[in-house]
Amino acid sequence: MDIRVKICGLREPEHVAAAAEAGAAYVGFVFFEKSPRHIGVAAARDLALEVPVGVAKVALTVNADDAFLDQLVDAVPLDMLQLHGGESPERVAEIRARFGLPVMKAVGIAGPEDVAQIDAYGAVADQLLIDAKPPKGADLPGGNGLAFDWRLVNRKYWPCPWMLAGGLTAANVAEAVRMTGARQVDVSSGVESAPGVKDAGLIRDFVKAAQGQAVPVLR
Template sequence: MTIEAKICGITTREALDAAIASGADYVGLVFCTKSPRHLEIDEASELARHARGRVKIVALTVDADDATLAQIIDEVSPDYLQLHGTESSERVAAIKQRFGRPVIKAIAVATSDDAAGAQQYAGSADVILFDAKAPPGAARPGGHGRTFDWNVLNRVAGRMPFMLSGGLGPANVAEAIALTRATAVDVSSGVESAPGVKDIELIRRFLQAVKTAKQG
């Protein structure tokens, strides 16, 4: 089975081209002012134009209101919306219906109960993304380079397709795929030389490791 890969937090055309050339299936554009990877609408729109038709474009938001989402849809036209906040299953369903885009719902995970809670989104989200819970007091929900105990996904592994995130990088992504049986993986800080600065070689190495990985 082919494992899909998403390079999130793309901010430059150089990083975008590297992700596409190395075989990324998705690229993520972040709309979160507290993130070092945040993009203004015009920046994101330019990157999306360059990427369109070459890779799936994901717009990541955190508890965004309808006006913000409408502007992103109108000016960036992503293929997917990624909801990385505290959105309820009802809110996810409403966003999907209103904006007509498939939705990736991020679930913050520290325990097996957190993972099991993803079931409530089964009827609304198109993709579940398991990510590590942010450290206490963090200003944003993701992109901290933290892993979590992958064994807490044992109750869902093999029962539902999901994307895995949280502290992944070239050195551990194959192990993560083998252990969790994730059908897709997502990386941001794990392919950076500094917060928000993508490293071309790390992108290449990460995607090569995903291509050669095998599910357990």
């Protein structure tokens, strides 16, 4: 099954290598200090330089200003910017025009009332990340290990490609793909042994499961 997988929140060279070797299409670096997956610009540059050709390098930012994005884009060889905050459609379009990189906008979903905003962002972004909406008062806009009702996006079609995220693991990703028709999936906490600590075996299992291959029930 041709499902493209993004492994997000990478901080160690061995986990970048594990993601690439497993067949991930994207690797993501988180630039958000409240996150246990936060990485500095210099460290991200070193990791990005080791990513094999053909694997897209994505920078996750949260309501970042132009000064930080200038610094980031100048230092790190990136293929895409992921906006995971409260950026408006106008801000998404502005960033896309200013930096000349494809932009992925995360949209949080908790109930039917949240689905309508997807069309607005789909008109200005290159890709969408459909994620679980964080609970009120949460420190993190994503990576909380929460899923949402996948029926809300079942076989939906929007103006640009989209990626399913939120509470995915090797145990449920195949079902999530079946229920939603997603052709791309994103995982962060679902391949960790502790918050911010990736596990190479879990990364391999997740990619296999997403692509319809059998994986061990227990690790």
